Each structure stands twice: as C-alpha cells, then as structure tokens.
Amino acid sequence: MTERLNVAVVGAGYWGPNLARNFSASPEWNLAVICDLDAQRAQQVADRVGGVPISQSLEEVLADPGIDAIAVATPARTHYPIVMAALAAGKHVTVEKPLADERGRGAEMVQTARANGLVLMADHTYCYTPAVLKIRELIAAGELGDIMFVDSVRINLGLIQPDVDVFWDLAPHDLSIIDFIL
Numbered sequence: 001m002t003e004r005l006n007v008a009v010v011g012a013g014y015w016g017p018n019l020a021r022n023f024s025a026s027p028e029w030n031l032a033v034i035c036d037l038d039a040q041r042a043q044q045v046a047d048r049v050g051g052v053p054i055s056q057s058l059e060e061v062l063a064d065p066g067i068d069a070i071a072v073a074t075p076a077r078t079h080y081p082i083v084m085a086a087l088a089a090g091k092h093v094t095v096e097k098p099l100a101d102e103r104g105r106g107a108e109m110v111q112t113a114r115a116n117g118l119v120l121m122a123d124h125t126y127c128y129t130p131a132v133l134k135i136r137e138l139i140a141a142g143e144l145g146d147i148m149f150v151d152s153v154r155i156n157l158g159l160i161q162p163d164v165d166v167f168w169d170l171a172p173h174d175l176s177i178i179d180f181i182l
Helices: 016-025 039-047 058-063 076-086 103-118 130-140 168-181
Strands: 003-008 028-033 069-072 091-098 122-123
Touching: 003 016, 003 058, 003 103, 016 028, 016 039, 028 058, 028 069, 028 091, 069 076, 076 103, 103 122, 130 168
Parallel strands: 003 028, 003 069, 069 091, 091 122
Antiparallel strands: none
16 A cells, blocks of 8 residues: 555444554554444543544544545444445445344445445454464465364354354354465
C-alpha cells in the first residue's frame, strides 16, 4: 500500500478493542472512528487508543467519504445488515467470524463485494499467528511429508456467542487454519 487507509471500528464490545488497538498501532491504517451504540463504551475504547473520535451512528460513519473501510466486531446476527450497508456505501469490510449467521447471507455478501470491486474479509486471526505461519512454512517446504490428516482440539472456548450455535461460532477458527496451511 502506498497510502494509509482510514478505518472505522464498528463495535466496541468484546473484540472491538483489540481491533482498535491493532489498527491504531499499524503504519498502514489510520483509526478514524470507533462506532458503537453505547457512547460510554466507545469512548473507553477510544481513550485507550489515543482519543480517536466516536460515533453512535453507523449511518453517519458510512456516509463519511473519508472512511475507506470498516471493521465489524458486533454480534453475528448483525453482520449481514452492517456489511451490506457498508458495501452499498462503497466501503471495504473486514468482519469477525462467522462472516454471517446463514450461508446464503454470506454468499450474498461475497457476491455484493465482488460486484462492487470491494474487499470483504473474514478476520481469521489465528492464520496470522507465528505458530500457524511456521506450520504453513514447514508444509510448503515439504519438511513434514505428506499430510494425511489434521487433528484439532478446542481447549479455550472464549466468549460463547448467544446468537449462533457453537459449531458456527468456533469451527471457522479451525477450518480457516486448515485451509490456510494446506
């Protein structure tokens, strides 16, 4: 990238503060705004990352021509309407997993992004951890031989999402890692 992109973090609850911290520390991004219905929660996150502006209005954020992208960290049931509104506004989108709460909605989101020439990315954070990157490197170099099967154990469930079932919520971690390394 040759210029920094302006990003809005939408959702200041469980995962939003992590996104805000990472965007504010990145030389490629300018964290432009924290958007959440709860102004106090948004302000707390904004204060932790240097006092960026806050907004309680998604519509306001999406109407801002200075915002290039949004990062969605809201409950899964809200991903579809937020992402579709962002794509309609011409914004690139990264969204926490699961991409959508139903397969058909996810497919529609992907088709809309593609048709509008926009990036839509599910934030599969584990794919970028040093351990997973090393495994990918070892497999690509042939140092592990032929991979016959992969075993995965979920030992830390984290926050249980109330709006999607446990498979829909947690399986994307493991499946994205397997897809990434193989």
